Every structure is written in C-alpha cells, then in structure tokens.
Amino acid sequence: EAGVTQFPSHSVIEKGQTVTLRCDPISGHDNLYWYRRVMGKEIKFLLHFVKESKQDESGMPNNRFLAERTGGTYSTLKVQPAELEDSGVYFCVSGRSSTEAFFGQGTRLTVV
C-alpha cells in the first residue's frame, strides 16, 4: 500500500512568489490534514479536510494560504505571495479516523 506522498520534497522560492504543494493521501483515507514545522518548533496544525470539505482551518496563518481538495482525493496548499516566515517543513497527514495519522515525508519550503 502506497503511503502519503508529497510533492515537491524541497522548494526554494523568492519572497513574493507563489508555491503550490501537493499531497496524495493513502487511498481510502477521508481525513487529510496539513501541518507545518517551523525552525525546530512544534508541528503545528494548519487545516483538516474530511473528503472534499474543510472541517477546520483555524490553523491557517493568514489569507495568503489556500488549501483545496478537489474530489476528496489529493490536496494542494498554495502560498501566494510567499513571505520569509513561511519557511518550514509542510507535512500532509491522512487517516481513517481522528485517532489515526500517517505522515508524508514533508515538503521543505525555503523562502529567500
């Protein structure tokens, strides 16, 4: 069974540019989360999808971040325009229930 897959694994962009991260969850997992870890701090919640619906986006830092999950399968997280403080590792997590969490390998975003 394929795990959670994230693309790209690493992205370096200039401040003001746009970046789109993609996540393919484990097949059959209705729950999909985005988390972020900044500079060795805690892994912080960004938002939660159940199928294609956003259940909770209370962790999204601001309106420069937009997440979508069209058709309830893969998800994208767009940052536009990127700022320096957006640098970090973005993890996608999927699960069948609220007590299950399988991580992708993460996308390391560096904004310069």
Place this chain on the structure above:
Amino acid sequence: DQQVKQNSPSLSVQEGRISILNCDYTNSMFDYFLWYKKYPAEGPTFLISISSIKDKNEDGRFTVFLNKSAKHLSLHIVPSQPGDSAVYFCAASGHNFNKFYFGSGTKLNVKP
C-alpha cells in the same frame, strides 16, 4: 499557546541503557496520546499510542506511561540501540478533537 510540551530538546544515552523521553500536556480533555519517531528528511512515523483509560502500554522495547493527574506521559526505550537515534514527537488528541497537537520534539542520540 502550546498544549503539548516536550521540554528536553535533546537527550544522549549509551547503547543498552534506558532512554526516557518526557511530554507534558495542558488540556485535560485529551484522551489519546501518540509517540512518533522521525529520521532526517523523512516524515514522522507512528511508534506507540495510549488511551486515557490505561496508564501503560508496551510494545517490545517501547513502553509509554500516562499519568493523567500530572498530565504527563513518558516513553521508555529499553534497551536503547543506535538505530533509535531520531527525533521523537509526542502528540495528543481525542474524541472531542479533530486534530492532533504535537510537541516540539526531543532529539535522541544513542551512542554505541
């Protein structure tokens, strides 16, 4: 405001000895706790979990202890092996939550 805290950023242990990683939480509504292990350039992988109805859960060399009154849990690794060297994250969730709250991680180094 961080609801799950790992106050030791790093721990160094000799091979064969016990590793004890600690985690504290603030929200008494958490009823499910997990430990994840993370190697560099990989996503965290699930290690062991415990429900609040238990105070101990054991899986091979790994044991998690939960002290609800103190809002504290710990992960014991016995005996420690060099391959256990990684960053360990504590996480909390539960039926009243639709997301996981993570600590900032403890980097374990097991010396041969």
